[in-house]
Amino acid sequence: MQAKASSSRKVILIESIVLTLVFIGIVLYAIIFAMTKKENASKVNITYQGELLYSLPLSEDKDINIATSDGPLFIRIEEGGVRVVSSPCANHFCVNEGIKSKSGESIVCAPEGVGVYLIGGEVGEINL
Numbered sequence: 227m228q229a230k231a232s233s234s235r236k237v238i239l240i241e242s243i244v245l246t247l248v249f250i251g252i253v254l255y256a257i258i259f260a261m262t263k264k265e266n267a268s269k270v271n272i273t274y275q276g277e278l279l280y281s282l283p284l285s286e287d288k289d290i291n292i293a294t295s296d297g298p299l300f301i302r303i304e305e306g307g308v309r310v311v312s313s314p315c316a317n318h319f320c321v322n323e324g325i326k327s328k329s330g331e332s333i334v335c336a337p338e339g340v341g342v343y344l345i346g347g348e349v350g351e352i353n354l
């Protein structure tokens with residue numbers, strides 16, 4: 227009886243230590259995340275075969291169609307973000323990237339040579 231009570235107390239102690247560590251971990255993660263939080267981008271540069279095709283504000287919704295050698299690649303600017311809607315590439319990594327809205331983020335479709343780069347919105351932004 228005595229042994230049983232003491233072992234369940236030990237389990238409770240271990241559980242509370244684990245919970246405390248998990249809590250500390252979550253707090254640290256939140257602090258690090260807040261410190262490294264990226265700013266929302268203000269502009270998007272779209273390149274094809276290394277050449278700048280478009281430099282557009284993210285504030286205006288727009289559909290862009292790039293005629294690649296394999297067919298059209300559709301890019302959509304909406305709600306302050308940008309995504310590749312459809313692409314003739316085989317792997318569709320670019321489409322699976324989903325919507326991007328933070329400065330410094332990018333979507334690259336290597337097979338089609340299309341690059342989507344989010345810029346601006348940073349502190350100390352350099353205007354190119």
Ligand SMILES: [Zn+2]
Nearest residue numbers: 313315320335
């Ligand atoms: Zn692609």
